[in-house]
Amino acid sequence: MITLTEENYIKAIYHLGKQGVETVNTNAIAEALQTKASSVTDMLKKLAEKGYADYIKYQGVNLTLEGKKIAIGIIRKHRLWEVFLVEKLNFKWDEVHQVAEDLEHIKSEKLIDQLDAYLKHPTHDPHGDPIPDRDGNFKQIEKILLSQATLGKKYQCVGVKDTSSAFLNYLDANTIALGTEIVLLHKEPFDQSIKIKINSREITVSQNVAKNLFLKTV
Amino acid sequence: MITLTEENYIKAIYHLGKQGVETVNTNAIAEALQTKASSVTDMLKKLAEKGYADYIKYQGVNLTLEGKKIAIGIIRKHRLWEVFLVEKLNFKWDEVHQVAEDLEHIKSEKLIDQLDAYLKHPTHDPHGDPIPDRDGNFKQIEKILLSQATLGKKYQCVGVKDTSSAFLNYLDANTIALGTEIVLLHKEPFDQSIKIKINSREITVSQNVAKNLFLKTV
DNA sequence: ATAAAAATTTAGATTAATCTAAATATAAAT
DNA sequence: ATTTATATTTAGATTAATCTAAATTTTTAT
Ligand SMILES: [Mn+2]
Ligand SMILES: [Mn+2]
Ligand SMILES: [Mn+2]
Ligand SMILES: [Mn+2]
Numbered sequence: 001m002i003t004l005t006e007e008n009y010i011k012a013i014y015h016l017g018k019q020g021v022e023t024v025n026t027n028a029i030a031e032a033l034q035t036k037a038s039s040v041t042d043m044l045k046k047l048a049e050k051g052y053a054d055y056i057k058y059q060g061v062n063l064t065l066e067g068k069k070i071a072i073g074i075i076r077k078h079r080l081w082e083v084f085l086v087e088k089l090n091f092k093w094d095e096v097h098q099v100a101e102d103l104e105h106i107k108s109e110k111l112i113d114q115l116d117a118y119l120k121h122p123t124h125d126p127h128g129d130p131i132p133d134r135d136g137n138f139k140q141i142e143k144i145l146l147s148q149a150t151l152g153k154k155y156q157c158v159g160v161k162d163t164s165s166a167f168l169n170y171l172d173a174n175t176i177a178l179g180t181e182i183v184l185l186h187k188e189p190f191d192q193s194i195k196i197k198i199n200s201r202e203i204t205v206s207q208n209v210a211k212n213l214f215l216k217t218v
Numbered sequence: 219m220i221t222l223t224e225e226n227y228i229k230a231i232y233h234l235g236k237q238g239v240e241t242v243n244t245n246a247i248a249e250a251l252q253t254k255a256s257s258v259t260d261m262l263k264k265l266a267e268k269g270y271a272d273y274i275k276y277q278g279v280n281l282t283l284e285g286k287k288i289a290i291g292i293i294r295k296h297r298l299w300e301v302f303l304v305e306k307l308n309f310k311w312d313e314v315h316q317v318a319e320d321l322e323h324i325k326s327e328k329l330i331d332q333l334d335a336y337l338k339h340p341t342h343d344p345h346g347d348p349i350p351d352r353d354g355n356f357k358q359i360e361k362i363l364l365s366q367a368t369l370g371k372k373y374q375c376v377g378v379k380d381t382s383s384a385f386l387n388y389l390d391a392n393t394i395a396l397g398t399e400i401v402l403l404h405k406e407p408f409d410q411s412i413k414i415k416i417n418s419r420e421i422t423v424s425q426n427v428a429k430n431l432f433l434k435t436v
Numbered sequence: 437a438t439a440a441a442a443a444t445t446t447a448g449a450t451t452a453a454t455c456t457a458a459a460t461a462t463a464a465a466t
Numbered sequence: 467a468t469t470t471a472t473a474t475t476t477a478g479a480t481t482a483a484t485c486t487a488a489a490t491t492t493t494t495a496t
Contacts (some may be wrong), residue, residue: 039484089332099326108317112305259475
């Protein structure tokens with residue numbers, strides 16, 4: 001039996017070690033979960049004992065294969081619920097995270113498989129993140145940050161890095177949504193701000209925005 | 219802040235004291251929640267301290283107005299989720315209880331209100347139990363048990379008392395569903411078994427069945 | 437190479453929920 | 467009115483998750 005708290009730690013470790021390859025350190029987990037480093041240490045011992053993680057004192061932690069499978073299962077549930085909330089229950093894309101954080105822990109194979117089918121097997125969540133299938137497989141779309149895009153090229157918006165309400169509301173206000181086409185017009189060397197054309201309208205966005213918007217070439 | 223465990227106790231107390239009028243005793247709660255009487259005593263003290271229940275040592279417990287409001291809120295969520303599972307996710311009526319038991323604890327006003335709207339404000343769950351509205355109001359339909367029905371009269375099946383898979387599967391096998399019309403043909407004095415006509419078919423059901431099927435006159 | 441700083445772990449407590457076994461109170465039976 | 471049985475509570479432990487403060491290890495800077 002795995003507890004809700006263990007699940008949250010496993011998911012955090014997975015996210016911090018991109019795709020579960022890098023070693024994750026204690027403070028990063030504490031920061032991510034808004035808890036104290038000493039609590040993290042305790043939990044890492046437990047996760048190691050239960051076979052979900054490889055942990056070496058003072059050296060950091062890695063998920064085992066089993067740990068990764070669990071993480072991906074939780075992420076699958078989280079993102080499917082997010083799709084449900086937006087598509088069926090009229091949530092905005094900045095309102096779903098909190099609720100999905102709880103719904104992701106509901107344990108029922110049938111529930112999640114039926115939900116997946118009901119939503120027509122979506123491949124991405126409302127923020128453009130990929131949804132693993134039943135077997136844990138998912139393909140990360142080839143995407144780059146707006147800040148790394150090349151001048152003159154045409155792109156399509158496919159995801160966000162920052163999922164805070166502040167950022168998502170900014171995008172809403174500027175009619176930037178997933179699927180929106182963007183042409184990179186100018187990069188200002190002084191402050192790295194970027195002028196783009198969206199929906200036949202020209203706007204300038206800050207470096208901060210450019211570093212949190214994912215694009216794909218089109 | 220109210221914990222998941224406290225919510226389960228409050229709901230159990232509510233259900234045991236029909237509509238929250240009768241005094242509920244420790245052992246009944248322990249039985250309902252599959253726990254030990256000593257654990258219940260501890261929790262009753264806490265619920266009383268938090269203002270959710272009135273509790274007198276050795277005398278039993280009652281929910282306060284606030285406690286009842288909480289109980290009804292949880293029941294509303296439980297039953298709405300049950301409707302969702304059956305109507306949208308193809309669950310059978312004997313499969314929903316376990317999952318709803320967890321979903322009922324998800325805390326989000328918007329979630330439950332939107333779910334309610336999405337389901338078109340259902341008034342009854344898949345077992346015929348009434349769903350409280352936002353304000354906690356619900357009208358108990360006038361219903362009697364098949365065992366108390368009168369000979370020759372025509373009824374409609376409107377609910378079940380026992381919600382076990384065994385019983386629900388029995389009803390499925392005999393094509394008895396909510397809405398099904400039933401005519402009472404004969405009551406056998408020997409074993410209280412009852413002969414009924416359903417869907418132009420005559421069958422005999424045991425007293426046990428008759429005591430768990432709710433009907434309304436039609 | 438040493439000292440200072442930062443990261444991490446340990447020690448010792450706390451809170452929530454649970455349990456077993458013993459004590460006490462209430463209810464039922466003689 | 468006692469005794470017996472049943473119900474309930476208390477006492478004392480346990481497990482999960484967390485915290486603060488102190489100790490230790492690792493990293494960085496001089
Ligand atoms: Mn979570
Ligand atoms: Mn998301
Ligand atoms: Mn529950
Ligand atoms: Mn029900």
